[in-house]
Amino acid sequence: VSGVVTFLSDYGLTDEFVGVCHGVMRRRCPTLEIIDITHGVPRGDVRAGALMLRAALPYMPDAVHLAVVDPGVGGPRRALALRVREGAHVLVGPDNGLLIAAADALGGVVEAHDIGRSAERSPQVSPTFHGRDVFAPVAAALACGTPLNEVGEPVAPDSLTPLELPTARTDGDVLTAHVLAIDSYGNVSLDAEPAELTGAVLVTLAGREHRGTAALTFSDVGDGELLVYEDSRGALALAVNRGSAAALLGVFPGDQLTVRRC
């Protein structure tokens, strides 16, 4: 742990919540550096947050990774600090599946602690803002050198809440996949590995067919045209050159569609 905290949440940037967590961390550990991954996770959408965290952490320096998407705040869900196999990364956040995909991308959880009653919490803990009063103080303490085994009680790694994700399948020529995430450009990330697609492709969704082209990048097709490509996360994805695939197709996260050559 190197004195860096990364921070992802669904707090948004219109309120003071993110700034308050920064302030709490700087007070606890004045020398730490904070990298904001994003605070634009859709409100309460644990799966979307988990996928963003998984996409981001492989590019981060060794750090304490603070992640808060926590619709069950103040209820019985546990609060966690996790050590993973690779690097010197520690993940801090609620036990609702948010951390687990990112932890797997870093080699899996090798040590887990319940920090819900940590001595590092703030003296007063609001039942509705554990980011400020539990997670941020513990993350800052870890970043400033407090050992992991002093911030909580050990729990079994195999007791952690899993993240449920859909599964793509292939039947002959037809790939049936699901929309995992849509970025703010309208690019649509699927739950499938990049297929060995070339040339013309047919995307079928809710009974409607859309013609596209397998390509490497947006400008390989004409303006407004659909492409199927490997996105920067390494997933099979749909985009429209200088447009929005999400808008063209009318898709939302979780939707099922098929992709095949044509």
Place this chain on the structure above:
Amino acid sequence: VSGVVTFLSDYGLTDEFVGVCHGVMRRRCPTLEIIDITHGVPRGDVRAGALMLRAALPYMPDAVHLAVVDPGVGGPRRALALRVREGAHVLVGPDNGLLIAAADALGGVVEAHDIGRSAERSPQVSPTFHGRDVFAPVAAALACGTPLNEVGEPVAPDSLTPLELPTARTDGDVLTAHVLAIDSYGNVSLDAEPAELTGAVLVTLAGREHRGTAALTFSDVGDGELLVYEDSRGALALAVNRGSAAALLGVFPGDQLTVRRC
């Protein structure tokens, strides 16, 4: 003053205004650290900004606190730097009520200076961007050690523009309160201390009644149900578990409503 500047404004993040102020401050004081509290204050809404600042500053380290929500920029309103009783905090911003609630939360103003003609201003002052040309340079100078009495002319603390806020009242069982702030989750903060409420509660607004439950946190009630609770700022508040109380009730800041047991 420790070399930290916190920064709150209504500049938003879609233009370059916040980045420009960061640049100005880094040029004046290369070693300073900046904590962005939020730049999402509704445009020109001094009261909303004042309430966010008041909520945030108690969690900040000793710092120069730069706050700019300034619809009267370039007009006759004064520009201020204020020292407060607690800690080593200095507040910098316009004399329109924006700073005063936060200053009171930190023990009250003990020293005030008018920085409108400060020697620390930029050589050229745009009449429409005092954040860049007056407030940021003065904040950076203070963070880098310039004494408060060198950045402006002393003014009487009791001459500062106050912040007007509504007042809740209790008549028997009925609390009449006002909407002070609505966060981006749709949680509704009132101008009342947490009442000793338990069990079922009736919220009445514009002749419509809404049943809710006094609770500690969101998940204490069912999905989509209304709760009355003490929010993380310590105020009485309304929320909907995994929903928006503001949307359910149709309320806006300033609205009056009543809360009573039922």
Place this chain on the structure above:
Amino acid sequence: VSGVVTFLSDYGLTDEFVGVCHGVMRRRCPTLEIIDITHGVPRGDVRAGALMLRAALPYMPDAVHLAVVDPGVGGPRRALALRVREGAHVLVGPDNGLLIAAADALGGVVEAHDIGRSAERSPQVSPTFHGRDVFAPVAAALACGTPLNEVGEPVAPDSLTPLELPTARTDGDVLTAHVLAIDSYGNVSLDAEPAELTGAVLVTLAGREHRGTAALTFSDVGDGELLVYEDSRGALALAVNRGSAAALLGVFPGDQLTVRRC
């Protein structure tokens, strides 16, 4: 070059893209400081990004200025690192006109390198995320002291893609100008130098006339009234006191209008 990177893009803040670029840069150069200018450039709008960059860079410390608005990512457009005449500034971004106006504001390009095949790139380069895999790593290497002539191949400064901008003209009393940019307050920046306007002014757009007043700042006119003024970028601009000139006039970037005394 001083160890500071400024960063402007159209990535937005709802996805993890900006955070990932921060992580990549911190891994390559742990001591660098990052100033986010804005990530709210309209998607793919090179001209809007170029104008924001030009407005911001004169207020920045000596730095590597990373700018990514890159609809042609992965296609034949070159990737650039540019040294300018003034200060110790280096600009990094795509060769699509994005950098050129800002470079001109800093004295013009004196040295240009194509970094599209730089040894500083990430080992794997996604065809759709050169911000992460090309531009950020090169910017971080420059900020950490790698000489400019080691990050790419020299190219002729006069071969860079220019930025196309409209041109205002004056016929007698009538200024014909174009909307260059609209900020998030709805203030409308024109492609004209501040005229020597005083008193009542007539703005004509799409056959409709709007009365305004030449003024120094917003509060010089009544609430909801139109003013013509020199904005904080030094351009002739239109605003509405405590309102939105863009909404009042119904204008968009590129629109043509006339301004004259009346």
